[in-house]
Amino acid sequence: MINIAVLGLGTVGGGVAEVVEKNQAEIKKALGDNLHVKYILDIREIPGAVKDINVIVNDPDIKVICETMGGKEPAYTYTHLALEHGISVCTSNKELVDAHGVELSAIAREHNCSYLFEASVGGGIPVLRALRESCGHEKISYIAGILNGTCNYILTNMKNGTDFSEALKEAQGKGFAERNPAADVEGHDTARKIAILASLVSGKKFSYEQIECEGITKITQEDFIEADKNGMSIKLLGVYDAENNNVNVAPYLVPKTNPLYGVNDVFNGILVKGNQVDNLMFYGRGAGKLPTASAVVSDVIECAKNIGKNINNNFADLPEAAINKMPENNSGYKFRVLS
Amino acid sequence: MINIAVLGLGTVGGGVAEVVEKNQAEIKKALGDNLHVKYILDIREIPGAVKDINVIVNDPDIKVICETMGGKEPAYTYTHLALEHGISVCTSNKELVDAHGVELSAIAREHNCSYLFEASVGGGIPVLRALRESCGHEKISYIAGILNGTCNYILTNMKNGTDFSEALKEAQGKGFAERNPAADVEGHDTARKIAILASLVSGKKFSYEQIECEGITKITQEDFIEADKNGMSIKLLGVYDAENNNVNVAPYLVPKTNPLYGVNDVFNGILVKGNQVDNLMFYGRGAGKLPTASAVVSDVIECAKNIGKNINNNFADLPEAAINKMPENNSGYKFRVLS
Numbered sequence: 001m002i003n004i005a006v007l008g009l010g011t012v013g014g015g016v017a018e019v020v021e022k023n024q025a026e027i028k029k030a031l032g033d034n035l036h037v038k039y040i041l042d043i044r045e046i047p048g049a050v051k052d053i054n055v056i057v058n059d060p061d062i063k064v065i066c067e068t069m070g071g072k073e074p075a076y077t078y079t080h081l082a083l084e085h086g087i088s089v090c091t092s093n094k095e096l097v098d099a100h101g102v103e104l105s106a107i108a109r110e111h112n113c114s115y116l117f118e119a120s121v122g123g124g125i126p127v128l129r130a131l132r133e134s135c136g137h138e139k140i141s142y143i144a145g146i147l148n149g150t151c152n153y154i155l156t157n158m159k160n161g162t163d164f165s166e167a168l169k170e171a172q173g174k175g176f177a178e179r180n181p182a183a184d185v186e187g188h189d190t191a192r193k194i195a196i197l198a199s200l201v202s203g204k205k206f207s208y209e210q211i212e213c214e215g216i217t218k219i220t221q222e223d224f225i226e227a228d229k230n231g232m233s234i235k236l237l238g239v240y241d242a243e244n245n246n247v248n249v250a251p252y253l254v255p256k257t258n259p260l261y262g263v264n265d266v267f268n269g270i271l272v273k274g275n276q277v278d279n280l281m282f283y284g285r286g287a288g289k290l291p292t293a294s295a296v297v298s299d300v301i302e303c304a305k306n307i308g309k310n311i312n313n314n315f316a317d318l319p320e321a322a323i324n325k326m327p328e329n330n331s332g333y334k335f336r337v338l339s
Numbered sequence: 340m341i342n343i344a345v346l347g348l349g350t351v352g353g354g355v356a357e358v359v360e361k362n363q364a365e366i367k368k369a370l371g372d373n374l375h376v377k378y379i380l381d382i383r384e385i386p387g388a389v390k391d392i393n394v395i396v397n398d399p400d401i402k403v404i405c406e407t408m409g410g411k412e413p414a415y416t417y418t419h420l421a422l423e424h425g426i427s428v429c430t431s432n433k434e435l436v437d438a439h440g441v442e443l444s445a446i447a448r449e450h451n452c453s454y455l456f457e458a459s460v461g462g463g464i465p466v467l468r469a470l471r472e473s474c475g476h477e478k479i480s481y482i483a484g485i486l487n488g489t490c491n492y493i494l495t496n497m498k499n500g501t502d503f504s505e506a507l508k509e510a511q512g513k514g515f516a517e518r519n520p521a522a523d524v525e526g527h528d529t530a531r532k533i534a535i536l537a538s539l540v541s542g543k544k545f546s547y548e549q550i551e552c553e554g555i556t557k558i559t560q561e562d563f564i565e566a567d568k569n570g571m572s573i574k575l576l577g578v579y580d581a582e583n584n585n586v587n588v589a590p591y592l593v594p595k596t597n598p599l600y601g602v603n604d605v606f607n608g609i610l611v612k613g614n615q616v617d618n619l620m621f622y623g624r625g626a627g628k629l630p631t632a633s634a635v636v637s638d639v640i641e642c643a644k645n646i647g648k649n650i651n652n653n654f655a656d657l658p659e660a661a662i663n664k665m666p667e668n669n670s671g672y673k674f675r676v677l678s
Contacts, residue, residue: 276630
């Protein structure tokens with residue numbers, strides 16, 4: 001039996017406990033062993049939960065920790081501590097991966113354990129592992145991702161005739177969008193995710209702060225009508241463009257012939273262009289309790305199969321990237337056109 | 340340096356040599372070592388090629404073999420021999436995987452080497468590894484795949500107003516379709532691929548011969564007009580349905596809201612439903628020299644990272660599956676509707 005701990009019993013952390021419980025038989029088959037959640041750490045009063053990270057990292061039974069707290073602190077301190085104890089950490093925390101992923105990955109390597117973050121981009125979509133492993137031998141020239149389910153839900157509704165504020169209210173009503181939706185609708189969440197993807201494939205660390213970022217708040221009904229006339233739709237994309245050494249977030253016109261055109265509602269889609277394999281797209285639920293938790297569990301299984309070893313996550317030792325200005329919009333339309 | 344051999348210098352085999360040559364730097368980064376094609380085996384007179392498999396399997400330098408010959412013989416005999424020598428084999432040969440994959444996988448395990456076949460389904464799309472590794476802990480209830488680029492090209496053109504025989508001629512002209520297109524248009528190629536996918540996720544070996552299979556030759560222009568009126572398109576799908584214990588190949592009506600709707604031309608798309616992650620779709624080029632070769636090379640790298648070890652491909656020891664009759668078409672339409 002492999003004992004694990006879950007830090008933060010929020011939506012994703014609760015999901016991890018649920019997936020481990022409900023898919024016991026499948027996990028046993030995939031891992032060759034059972035997973036058991038021995039500790040839950042939460043700052044709130046939760047029966048059975050611990051509050052002291054030292055209890056967990058000093059328990060030699062614990063082989064893998066799921067950091068599903070979100071935010072920088074105390075997630076950074078706890079992750080650092082766990083990795084120094086040789087305990088692998090699997091996370092959905094894109095903010096921490098963006099800010100400290102390079103440092104934490106080096107610590108993991110030094111201590112023969114792993115720092116994996118499949119769930120930090122694209123929720124349940126297994127895109128990071130595919131890029132790292134199946135496409136590790138490809139020259140990736142381009143990534144275009146619909147990476148924020150809230151924005152995509154709003155834009156899908158706007159395409160169907162609802163205006164922005166109405167669509168936002170609906171998303172909030174359904175629990176997709178936060179009360180303060182800025183991180184979503186201004187594109188910051190997308191920027192963190194495309195920064196992680198671009199860093200993974202480029203060998204340079206792109207950071208969220210460097211990225212020119214335009215959200216969806218200025219898109220109008222008229223823009224959609226115009227786009228539709230031209231056989232296109234409007235999507236908020238995070239784009240990595242190797243040729244122009246640029247990473248950006250902006251609304252793009254997506255032609256009907258592009259596979260991202262059909263990625264609607266809360267779904268995410270990540271289009272990747274390799275020099276040999278050409279276009280690939282990965283599609284799925286980019287958020288939500290169980291899909292995101294499933295991605296965390298897939299990382300836990302990989303770590304549990306490799307106890308005492310470091311899995312190269314492509315992040316250790318990445319040098320800081322310089323980043324060019326976004327190329328001019330020469331499309332003749334209000335928005336850039338996805339090529 | 341890791342020395343490999345390529346059996347069969349056809350389209351895919353030639354592609355493997357090209358990918359290994361052109362992406363040397365990326366391969367070095369992914370593998371931590373260089374790949375070198377030491378032998379090419381071909382039955383034709385090709386300068387530098389060998390004709391005797393024994394030269395290859397008796398060379399202790401050779402760690403991995405790419406079997407890109409296609410067909411059952413001599414591919415089966417050569418693969419058997421290589422695995423018995425502890426040499427891993429990576430293949431694009433769906434016919435052989437369907438017919439002898441279970442046996443060959445057991446031999447690989449017995450001899451501490453691997454038998455991998457990412458390129459046998461969906462060309463360059465890294466779907467097998469995703470299902471095996473990232474989704475190994477999921478209960479997969481459903482797979483629906485557009486798995487034959489030729490059929491999808493023909494159907495895309497029919498949707499745009501071309502009739503079947505014209506679209507087929509065009510596909511033949513562009514080199515997508517064979518002179519004898521039966522394996523494609525009758526659905527047999529799709530059946531082999533869905534049999535492999537279903538076997539991989541179900542723990543039972545479904546075989547091509549068991550599968551009810553209807554091709555695309557009876558689809559008319561009127562069917563497309565009717566489908567379009569109802570917001571749907573017609574796609575040839577390979578379907579694995581766990582609940583009904585069925586695998587089938589048939590034209591399906593695909594609603595506009597389904598991500599497979601937008602998979603057009605020669606592209607493939609594989610929709611997978613897991614009990615935690617919900618719907619995932621993997622999209623890319625399902626055929627073609629370099630995309631398919633890229634998938635072979637990704638397997639070679641995985642084998643080269645694991646020399647002396649068996650990678651569990653989920654195929655060894657699979658018991659033969661019984662298979663239920665295809666459920667009745669209750670859709671009220673000529674074709675079943677993808678749910």
